[in-house]
Amino acid sequence: MKLLFFIFFSIIIFNNSFAQSWGINPEDTTKSSIKDTIKYEGSLWTVEKFSYKGKQNLKLSEVESALRFDKENRRLVSNARTAKTITLMLGFGGGFCIGYSLGSAIAGKPVNLPLLGVGAGLIVVAIPISMSYSKSLKKAIRNFNNSR
Secondary structure, three states, rough: OOOHHHHHHHHHHHHHHHHOOOOOOOOOOOOOOHHHHHEEEEOOHHHHHHEEEEEEEOOOHHHHHHOOOHHHHHHHHHHHHHHHHHHHHHHHHHHHHHHHHHHHHHHHOOOOHHHHHHHHHHHHHHHHHHHHHHHHHHHHHHHHHHOO
C-alpha cells in the first residue's frame, strides 16, 4: 500500500513539474492591435487562463463571445467544448472507479480489479480527448489573433 501511495504521488509531482504553458499570443509588437488579441495559457495538468483586452482570468464563455463572429472559430470552439465535456465525464467516472476500488482496499476488503481496470481505461481514453480540446481551442485563438 505504501508503494502504491508513493507511486501515485510521484506521478503527480512528475507531471506537475513538467507541465507546459502555452502562450498563444507571443509578444509581437509589430501589430497595432496587440491588446485585442486573446492569450491562452494552460496544459493538460494545469488550470487554463484566458486574457483579452487587458482582462485577466476570463471564462471560456467570455472568450467564446469574441470568437463567435467567424464560422470556423465557432466550429472549433464547439468541438473544444464537446471534447471538454466528454473528458470531464470520463475523468469523473474513471476517478470514481479507481477511488472506489482503492477505498475498498484501504477498508480491508478485496480489491475489485475489473472496476479498477475500467477506471484506468476511462482515464486513458480521456487524456487524448483532453488534448484535442486544447488543440481545437488553441487553433481557434490562433485564427482569431492572426485575423487581427
